[in-house]
Amino acid sequence: MTKGINHHFIITTAVTFSRIFLAPILIYFHSHQLYPWAWWVIYILIELSDLMDGKLARRWGVKSDMGKTMDPFSDIFSRVLIIGYFSLQGILPFFLAVIIILREVAMLILRFIRLRQHRAIAANILGKIKVVLYGISIMFTLLSQHILYALYISEKIRTEGFTGQGFGHYYLFSRIAQIVANSVLVFAATLALVSFFVYLVQDYRVSKNRLLVKEKKSV
Secondary structure, three states: OOOOOHHHHHHHHHHHHHHHHHHHHHHOOOOOOOOHHHHHHHHOOOHHHHHHHHHHHHHHOOOOOHHHHHHHHHHHHHHHHHHHHHHHOOOOHHHHHHHHHHHHHHHHHHHHHHHOOOOOOOOOOOHHHHHHHHHHHHHHHHHHHHHHHHHHHHHHHHOOOOOOOHHHHHHHHHHHHHHHHHHHHHHHHHHHHHHHHHHHHHHHHHHHHHHHHHHHHHH
C-alpha cells in the first residue's frame, strides 16, 4: 500500500463525484428513450451515493472542509441538471427550474468563496429537505415518463394489430404523477429561496463575529 495516500478519502470522494457523472448518463438514456428500467437504476444509484458518502466519511473519519463543500455540490449538480433537462423538454415548469438554478449557482459561488477563506458552509436542515424534494419531484417525473413510454409501446403494438385494448387510464396515471412532481417542485423552489436567505443571514453573522474577534486581537 502506498504511503501518504488515504484510500478511505479516495473512496468517499469517488462516491461523492459519481453523482456528477451519473446524471448525464440518465439524461442520455431518457433523451434517446433507451431502457426505462435503466432510468430507475441510475437514479437509485445517485440517491444511494448521496446516502453512502456521508456515512463512509463519518465511519472512516475522513471528513474535511472540501468534503463539506463537494457533497452538497454533487447533490445539487446531479439533481439540478436533471431538473433543468426536464424543464427544457417541457416536462417540468421552466420558470421553477430557472429559480432553482439561479439559487443554486449563487449558493455555489458563496460556498467556494468561503472555502478559499477556509470556511466551509455545511448544509442546514432546510437545504437538506429541499434536496429531498428535488429528488421526489424527479422520481414522480420519471414515473410519469415511464408510463408514457409504456403507453407509446402499447399504442404501437395496438396500431400494428396485436391487441385492441385501451390504455386511457394509464395516461391519467401519468398526468397525476406529473402533477405531483410539479407541485413538489413548487414547494422545493420556495424552500430553496427561503434556505438561501437563511444561509445569507448565517454567513453574515459568522463574518461579523470573525471581524469582531480580529478587532479585539488587534487592540
